[in-house]
Amino acid sequence: MESYTERNDYDRSKLIKAALEVLPRSYAPYSHFNVGAAVLMDNGEMYTGVNIENAAYSATICAERTAIFKAIAADKNAKIVALAVVGGKDYTVTDYCVPCGICRQVMREFAEPDHMQVIVAKSVTDYKAMSLAELLPMSFGPNMLG
Structure with missing residues (x-):
């Protein structure tokens, strides 16, 4: 069975819509910069996340x-x-x-750079898509450790 990566036929608008829908759940009382994200995995499952800030800034996590x-x-x-x-x-x-940069490195841990798409969007119809390899050139990954 071909993976989503090989077919590249997933619905970008559905992924963007999920990121937009979760955005109101963001917790950013300090920066007031709210972020929503949706990730599609090769098993077909989609997961969402938001940024969650903390008064001790280093404990903050990105969407x-x-x-x-x-x-x-x-x-x-x-x-x-x-x-x-x-x-x-x-x-x-x-x-x-x-x-x-930290998020890009985490993506690299769990994706093939040439086969993962990163979509940055203003809306479901206004977006830019690029590969992780384009976003994180000459990356360091798990394959370099063994």
């Missing part, structure tokens, strides 16, 4: 990592096919919200 960690907790062998991310000040999406 992308929240969604990815939920997915891996459900099936540690699944690989990421695509991830959509939306965000903006006070829950208002006005520009593309790209994943931070």
Whole structure:
């Protein structure tokens, strides 16, 4: 059976819509920059996440990592096919919200860079899609450790 990665036929609008729908659950009382994410795994499951801030800033977690960690907790062998991310000040999406460096590295841990799509969106119809390899060139991954 072909994976979603090989077929590349998943519904981008469904992934973006899920990220937009979860955005109001974001907890960002300090930065007021709210982020929602949705990740599609190669087993067909989709998981969402939001950023969750903490008064001790280092304890904060991004939406992308929240969604990815939920997915891996459900099936540690699944690989990421695509991830959509939306965000903006006070829950208002006005520009593309790209994943931070830490999130990009976490994506690399659970995806094949050339086969994973990262979608940054303003809306279901206004988005940019790129491979993780484009977003994180010359990446360091699990294959380098053994």
